[in-house]
Amino acid sequence: MMRFIILLLIVVSSRQCFAGKEPGLPLKKIKVAAPFKMPDIVVPDFSNTARISITEFGAIKGDQQKTTKAIAAAIAKASEMGGATVIIPDGEWLTGKIHFKSNVNLHLSKDAVLLFSENPEDYLPAVPTTWEGMECYNYSPLIYAYQCRNVAITGEGTIKAQMRIWKQWFSRPSGHMQSIKRLYNLAWERSAVAARQMVNDTAHLRPQFIQFNRCENVSIEGINIINSPFWTIHPYLCKNVWIRKVNVYAHGHNNDGIDPEMSQQVLIEDCIFDQGDDAIAIKSGRNPEGWRLKTPSKNIVIRNCFVKNGHQLVAIGSELSGGIENVFVTNCEVQDGAKLMHLLFIKTNERMGGYVKNIYFDRVRSGKIDQGILGIETDVLYQWRTLVPTYERRLTPIQNIYLTDVKASEVKFISRILGQKELPIKNIVLKNVSAQKITDTQQIHENLVQFSSNP
Structure with missing residues (x-):
């Protein structure tokens, strides 16, 4: 009986020690000097994670449908593994929207280009997002993460938006103005976000290029960004954001470079901006x-x-x-x-x-x-x-x-x-x-x- 009790105590003790400490994606802390009390910024460390290429999942250059599906499958697999790096190899890859899952690093090789579709239909169904400070359901941002943890975009490659259609949406005709008026009034009435459906024939609320929405531990490092339908990088309701060595060129309407919104513990460093806003x-x-x-x-x-x-x-x-x-x-x-x-x-x-x-x-x-x-x-x-x-x-x-x-x-x-x-x-x-x-x-x-x- 005494031996059984001792063994039981050992098992319980080991479980207590292990609780909450399962092996997972390593995190690192960045200390930042500031004239106010600045908490450390916590970001994911993908340096020793497995690397999986989108070509393993059927990506083919010039084939938007297969490449979009391959990126989604690779991201799902990386998240399922508990943390991995999805590789975009050298060359130009035509794609539709990219949706993140937790514990994923999207890494662009030096000569890789992700060329995003200009067809608004490729960014449907609508997702919970924002327009100029108001929550709504709208076209998906080109790269989108919702309620994710430990996500990154890294590498020396390029992400690029094709702009022919989005440029046509830069103007603000009556249909657009009435739609944003409707959204404003819905927000004022504190209506449910799901009731604020903004995709119709005339609203033309352009999506952000990159939006991390309600995410924690976000890193963007090294990439080049060319063009954007709307705001370029939008951390929204995020905690722990590190944006480093990013080169942004976007000269369209409302083309801010980085828009941290209701976000906390954010470090933006060593970036180059060439903006239309x-x-x-x-x-x-x-x-x-x-x-x-x-x-x-x-x-x-x-x-x-x-x-x-x-x-x-x-x-x-x-x-x-x-x-x-x-x-x-x-x-x-x-x-x-x-x-x-x-x-x-x-x-x-x-x-x-x-x-x-x-x-x-x-x-x-x-x-x-x-x-x-x-x-x-x-x-x-x-x-x-x-x-x-x-x-x-x-x-x-x-x-x-x-x-x-x-x-x-x-x-x-x-x-x-x-x-x-x-x-x-x-x-x-x-x-x-x-x-x-x-x-x-x-x-x-x-x-x-x-x-x-x-x-």
Whole structure:
């Protein structure tokens, strides 16, 4: 009896030691320096995982149907294995949508090109996604992950969107405008996301190129991206995101480079941006969506990035209803001759609510800028000004914005800060922020308290 009890205790003890510690995909922690408490970023380590090629599952160059099915089968197998790397070999591979599963690394060989179909029908059925800060069912992003853990896109290859059809959708005719008005009102009514079906003959809500939706431990490293129907890389409601050495070229409408939205613990480093819109735009939901989900974008570090073209180096908003805090931009450069409006642009309106605080901008260099180094505006509504009324007025508190060691060759202004009388912007600090030539007024300020500038 005593021997049986001892053996039982040994078995129970071993089970307790093993519980929660089954062998799985290794994770690594990245420590990131910041002027706020920055948690380590946890990302998957695929360095010792099995490597499986899409050709093993029937991929054939030039055959979109077989290649799309092969990629899906390889991803399913890699996930089933508990973690593996799916190889896209050298050459051009025509494909439809790619949907991730957990514990998968999609790796593009150096001379590999994934060329995505331009046929919108290839991105159906509709999936839970977003449009400009509002959740809905829409065309699938070209590369999509939903509620996944431990996912990566790596390699030195290229992903490319064919643009003929998407370009036709850049315009905003009446059908499109009425559809986004309908979506806005559905979001305002807090309707179920499944009721917000946005695929019809005239909505033409273009999909993101890459969207990681409600994912944890995400890594994108080394790849080249050419063209995008809409926002290029969109981590949405994600935790632990590492984007490194990515080269983005996308000059279409709304072609932001990276849009972290309601995401936390994000590191963007050593990337190159050549954009038709903002290089990096930090967002957190539009109006009721941000209030409902209550997830601020937080703990975001952007470092060692280079911008060739774009509207802003970093934009904050205008979708920021969930709040944005703890952002650190450091050691970034804008190419001389780039078409850029601001280095840092914070934009909101009377409908957004949310908040912006603790934004740090350090050691940034730029050539000529069309507008200025820092812009803050609180009445940015774009098409929404006349499309829908203000159902509820919520102002955005903006405070604690710090710029240090920022230089440009020519600007209209150093800072233009336009707060609201009811809620002034607070505590803006510029230290060693300058331009060789100022063509308009150095500072243009309205409804601002606690401003300091030290040359």
